[in-house]
Amino acid sequence: MLARLIPFSLALALLQVSLRFKDEGDLARRLKARDGGAMRELYDRYGRLVYSLILRMVRNSAAAEDLVQETFLRVWNRMQGFDQERGALGPWVLTVARNRAIDYLRSADGKISAGTLELDQLEHPGKFCDFEDRALSLDRARRIKEAFEKLTPNQKTVVELAYYEGLSQSEMAERLQQPLGTVKTWVRSALKALREQLTEAAAV
């Protein structure tokens, strides 16, 4: 009985994944064709994630709303560089959102153009190709959350400073008043732990 159920549930999961990605490719195709309905769908799919991320980073709801708008406008305007067959919309949209928030934080700190060009290159839609089908799946999200919870307080701090405040390792060292080498160790060990958790999940 179990032997019969497992292949069936596995097939169902695979079918769902393939349907979701077919759907995502179709969404990307429609976005490239400037289909307004597709933009509504994109917002309904990622709007909450984007807003939550940006608000977490800038901690100001009015600024967050501006930045969410900028994010979707940028995605809309750069859609032509996106590969609808191989691209992953979610990771790209989230990266664009983070970079908008980082730009805002840096300009608020008086570092207006520092790294802006670099961020621009790093969020090029062409880079978000050939992701795993499950790039933002609930399972992977749960696993990375668990992995994060297992990090030491110092590792958690540096990971948050990197992802949500956009600090480089030397900036972290300065902020935390720790030697750069120590900070680098925390950062690398933390990222390795997160990555390995996902790799293990993929191997299961």
Place this chain on the structure above:
Amino acid sequence: MTCQELRDSYELYSLGLLDGEERREVEAHLGRNCVVCQAYLKEALGVNALMLSQAHEVVPPSRLRRRVLSSVGQQRAGWEWVAALMTAGSLIFALWLSLEKRTADRELSNARLTLEQTVAERNQLEQAFALLNQPETRQVNFGQGQTAPPRGNFFLNPRLGVLLIASNLPALPAGKTYEMWVIPKGGAPRPAGLFQSGTQGTAMHILSGAVDANVTMAVTIEPESGSPAPTSSVLFTAGF
């Protein structure tokens, strides 16, 4: 550095947080289209996307959706009411304009009518003066000595025609008009034009054109469209 040694750098690199020397190393590997490093980069982008999706979930205000869609021209951002209001306003304005135009047209038409009447009256007066001013014009009066009679004068100029000036005319029944007749000696009455009286029962009427010098003039009340021959008793008459 080897690819393996750089593996822990790709998350920071793709977040734009890698410092100088390390960043150059990563870029050098990626620039050579190193397959291993490309794979590490994808892996790092995946980790980053998942980390970025971990923010405590907050529901955005509904206006934000309208705003976002509006910024890419896909929603009217709640401005539908403005458009509707403008449309309604335009319609009301158009209606008002059309009413105004109709009123203006009516006033213009009335003014034209008044002008036409004034011009006609002036022409009639000029004709009357011209006829009265001729030495060969003769005058006969009527209604003298009668009680509340129509009274007045016929002026005849054989070359110019006949002028009638009357007063005390009885009010006309609805659908009726006065008709003047020229009655040649020994002949049947010939129609000589229709006319109406003023509010005081006064009237002036002209028959233009050559007329026999010894005709009899008469006036009867006839149907509005006139009659080829008198159909009612004579209201007043006078002979030359």
